[in-house]
Amino acid sequence: MAVPRHQSSVDLAARLKVLARSCVVAARTSLSPSLVEVVLQGDAVVLAGVAGNDVMVLVETGERTLTRRRFSVRAVDADNDTFSLWISTTHDGPAARWARSAVVGDSVDIVGPRGKIPLDDSADWHLFVGDVASLGSFYRMAQSIEVPGRAIFIVELDSPGDALTATFDDELGVTAIFVDRDGRSPDDSAGLMSGLAAFTLPPDEGHAYLFGEYHVMHAIKTAMLDRGLRSEQISLKAFYRVGQSNGPNGEPSKDL
Ligand SMILES: Cc1cc2nc3c(=O)[nH]c(=O)nc-3n(C[C@H](O)[C@H](O)[C@H](O)COP(=O)(O)OP(=O)(O)OC[C@H]3O[C@@H](n4cnc5c(N)ncnc54)[C@H](O)[C@@H]3O)c2cc1C
Numbered sequence: 001m002a003v004p005r006h007q008s009s010v011d012l013a014a015r016l017k018v019l020a021r022s023c024v025v026a027a028r029t030s031l032s033p034s035l036v037e038v039v040l041q042g043d044a045v046v047l048a049g050v051a052g053n054d055v056m057v058l059v060e061t062g063e064r065t066l067t068r069r070r071f072s073v074r075a076v077d078a079d080n081d082t083f084s085l086w087i088s089t090t091h092d093g094p095a096a097r098w099a100r101s102a103v104v105g106d107s108v109d110i111v112g113p114r115g116k117i118p119l120d121d122s123a124d125w126h127l128f129v130g131d132v133a134s135l136g137s138f139y140r141m142a143q144s145i146e147v148p149g150r151a152i153f154i155v156e157l158d159s160p161g162d163a164l165t166a167t168f169d170d171e172l173g174v175t176a177i178f179v180d181r182d183g184r185s186p187d188d189s190a191g192l193m194s195g196l197a198a199f200t201l202p203p204d205e206g207h208a209y210l211f212g213e214y215h216v217m218h219a220i221k222t223a224m225l226d227r228g229l230r231s232e233q234i235s236l237k238a239f240y241r242v243g244q245s246n247g248p249n250g251e252p253s254k255d256l
Pocket of ligand 1: 069071072073085087088090092094097133136186238239242244247
């Protein structure tokens with residue numbers, strides 16, 4: 001196993017009881033106007049964990065300064081020992097810059113697997129609400145749904161070209177509502193609210209996964225509770241927060 005380049009990665013992984021590993025960039029592809037796919041090689045199956053999990057990536061913030069950012073695993077290829085990340089590059093930040101400029105053969109410190117929101121196996125339907133940053137995680141989770149089952153995606157996109165698709169089991173019922181951001185700010189919930197309003201929730205037991213901008217996800221959670229979902233049927237993860245960089249733990253601030 002390749003040793004991480006930074007002792008801080010080893011210490012962090014030991015504290016979290018997960019793996020620290022120096023992975024190698026195996027590929028980088030521009031998938032759409034907003035999304036870059038980075039494929040990493042090394043201990044892929046362990047680092048990728050289960051659907052819904054993410055990894056921490058150590059990126060440079062400037063000369064000699066480093067921070068960590070979290071990215072969900074999109075897919076794992078056990079045969080080639082690789083896993084992929086779908087990274088939004090709509091904004092400017094250290095991780096977006098890393099994703100834009102990563103070169104095959106580069107090494108990067110990875111700590112993982114992370115994350116506490118797996119698929120709810122008891123749910124009859126799974127509702128995924130978020131933006132382009134959550135697409136990779138949503139597709140991996142939906143691909144792990146036991147069939148027959150139902151996946152509903154309500155996702156706000158910055159550009160029509162971001163409407164990437166995925167292949168699902170024929171027995172999985174899939175509904176996708178892509179909402180055009182139409183120039184609205186990432187902390188404006190109006191687009192996703194209108195997408196939600198256009199959809200009637202199925203009658204049986206379901207689970208909603210809300211991954212995206214802090215304010216928008218909290219507004220959507222309130223709307224879901226108003227529509228009769230119980231709080232245990234809702235898993236919310238703030239991915240970023242408008243106007244603020246994520247902290248060194250890779251998460252946006254939870255301060256009001
Ligand atoms: C558990 C978890 C899993 C995640 N999985 C993914 C994933 O699979 N793919 C993915 O793309 N992101 C994912 N994210 C979100 C990603 O970690 C953040 O967007 C992170 O802020 C990007 O770091 P950065 O260094 O580019 O920007 P930062 O330095 O954190 O932020 C710089 C500026 O850009 C803004 N900003 C940051 N991210 C976005 C964004 N996505 N859209 C618009 N503005 C933004 C900030 O508000 C800030 O003003 C995940 C986050 C978490 C916590």
